[in-house]
Amino acid sequence: MKLIHTISETRNQVLRARLRGWKIGLVPTMGALHDGHMSLVRRAKAECEFVVVSIFVNPTQFGPGEDFDKYPRTLVEDVEKCRISDVDVVFTPSASEMYPEGFNSWVEVKGYLTETLEGEFRPGHFRGVTTVCAKLFNIVQPTCAYFGQKDYQQLKVVQKMVNDLSMPLEIVPCEIVREPDGLAMSSRNSYLSPEERKAAVVLSRALSKARAAVTEGERNAAAVQEIAEGVIRLEPLASIDYVALRDAETLQPIDRIRKPAVLLLAVRIGKTRLIDNAFIPTN
């Protein structure tokens, strides 16, 4: 496994794989790797002959007052996990390697998809995400890039960018990986105190209860949202940013569940902001 800090050397390494006709998999991460990330790596290893994991805490996707400075950085452990998983290249650029002085080119998905939900609570976030993803795609030129569904809106935004701009790769969505009690794995879970960690289970519990109601026949979107909100409101440490049942493709609000939908949550547990979601099938 090679640990690489520069764009040019990453290109060199990937080129050798490409000339052999190998499929190239990219797993873009911000590090602090957990089992959710490693499930993406396993999927990439299963499908591609050459796997690149990028580790880059991307400053342009954090807003002022967000957690860029305190975001967990565990590079030594991350590299070891990648080595054990037989990753071929770990690409860990510096901020100045990715954004040299004078950098001012941006890739942006406009419209409702990036204005709602996370876009509303984190202005500029998705512009940072799409720009860094576009740049990573250009550097690695992967056959496939692997994204977790926990960041469901991010996945939809990246898919739209790839489709609109005809980027030559496939985006592979991967299942959410959860702790035994249901909490979706996230690097930000490390912010939680023991008490908050227990409280954080309300997100997945709210999703489960709402899903169960749909399974039992509930089709009214407001009623389904209300069930999820009710669960979260019972937890004193939790405060809701949004609970939203949306069309699974467009993320537009819906009145009734007729097409595949997704229930999306953003909840603050103490000072830690967590997101989670569940797919809501139509039957």
Added chain:
Amino acid sequence: MKLIHTISETRNQVLRARLRGWKIGLVPTMGALHDGHMSLVRRAKAECEFVVVSIFVNPTQFGPGEDFDKYPRTLVEDVEKCRISDVDVVFTPSASEMYPEGFNSWVEVKGYLTETLEGEFRPGHFRGVTTVCAKLFNIVQPTCAYFGQKDYQQLKVVQKMVNDLSMPLEIVPCEIVREPDGLAMSSRNSYLSPEERKAAVVLSRALSKARAAVTEGERNAAAVQEIAEGVIRLEPLASIDYVALRDAETLQPIDRIRKPAVLLLAVRIGKTRLIDNAFIPTN
């Protein structure tokens, strides 16, 4: 030579060339091909084993009230010129192939480089240019893309996009091709009446006179601009949008010529807006 209207078939054709290890050249055009375009094609043919010419009058780079509707469209003649020049693929997508319903992803170079000169007179123009170029680069994945220096600011904007976003291709700038009397070749020259056509020579004449002054030792930017403006003001059919001596890399204004500079003109001849420029060496 293949004439192709779809993104997927263009990809298929280029893939065959790529698998042979061939260099792939892209000449992006809006059609109405003249000897300037064909010089780009010749350069691409000399350097690459496989050459794609795209012909697409890109709606997103025209502003309201600009000449999108009347822009010359000469597809039959264009295709014949490409055939004679041994082009491998002519890619002529429809607007809906490039911008399907709901398209809303944009690539944009921000800052002074796109705000000044053409950016000031044509708001949104460069966002359309960079978005369509990014999309064409993703579709064709060329080794090299060939751009004429007549659109000098466009060249610098595209180069900045490619550098900032680490796009995996080389931008090849090509010399301006001129009519015998000095007028830079442009598809928009076809708008000119015979009288206007004669008047249009003031652009290249102004550049020549300004350049000659620099050769003779003039280093003051305002004085050099004044010489060019003086030539244009003598032509009653001409009206100046800008005459600007700028740093050749940043397009920032300069007081004195110390580094390579470029003199850029935008002049309306009757209702036709023409641009031209000349490189100003430091000695």
